[in-house]
Amino acid sequence: MHIQPEIAVAAIPTDERVWVPQAPDVWFRPLLLNTVSGGWCNLLRVRKSGVLSRHRHPMAVVGYVIKGKWFYREHDWVAETGSFVYEPPGEVHTLEVPADCPEMITFFNIQGAMIYLDADGHQTGFEDVWTKIDMCRAHYRAVGLGADYVDQFVR
Numbered sequence: 001m002h003i004q005p006e007i008a009v010a011a012i013p014t015d016e017r018v019w020v021p022q023a024p025d026v027w028f029r030p031l032l033l034n035t036v037s038g039g040w041c042n043l044l045r046v047r048k049s050g051v052l053s054r055h056r057h058p059m060a061v062v063g064y065v066i067k068g069k070w071f072y073r074e075h076d077w078v079a080e081t082g083s084f085v086y087e088p089p090g091e092v093h094t095l096e097v098p099a100d101c102p103e104m105i106t107f108f109n110i111q112g113a114m115i116y117l118d119a120d121g122h123q124t125g126f127e128d129v130w131t132k133i134d135m136c137r138a139h140y141r142a143v144g145l146g147a148d149y150v151d152q153f154v155r
Ligand code: FE
Pocket: 055, 057, 061, 087, 093
């Protein structure tokens, strides 16, 4: 009773339309949009090199690199295919994909929100489970899957 259904899907979709554009050459693929705890699981796919974003996490993030590699400018490690990453609450970092990486795909479990920052540390934007759902609805409507396509990932 009242237990919500599980989700079991091929993480990397066969239908390209499932990838939601985030920015030029950057997409996310929703897997779980958790409106109860506030957070989401997705794949992030990047097909360009350079800086993606500077951001802060108010809550914990974990990730697993499926393909390619990336790093944070603030740290001396590189997350490569097969790497596990834990990002603690309060962490501020700048995601960058190296020039010799044509494509990276990483699974992220993001709790709470993404707070985007400029170089001075001022907030320039944010994302949470609700903005992600809105982005998915608009995209899936536009590509013909229907706005309610996202509902299968919402809990
Ligand atoms: Fe991060």
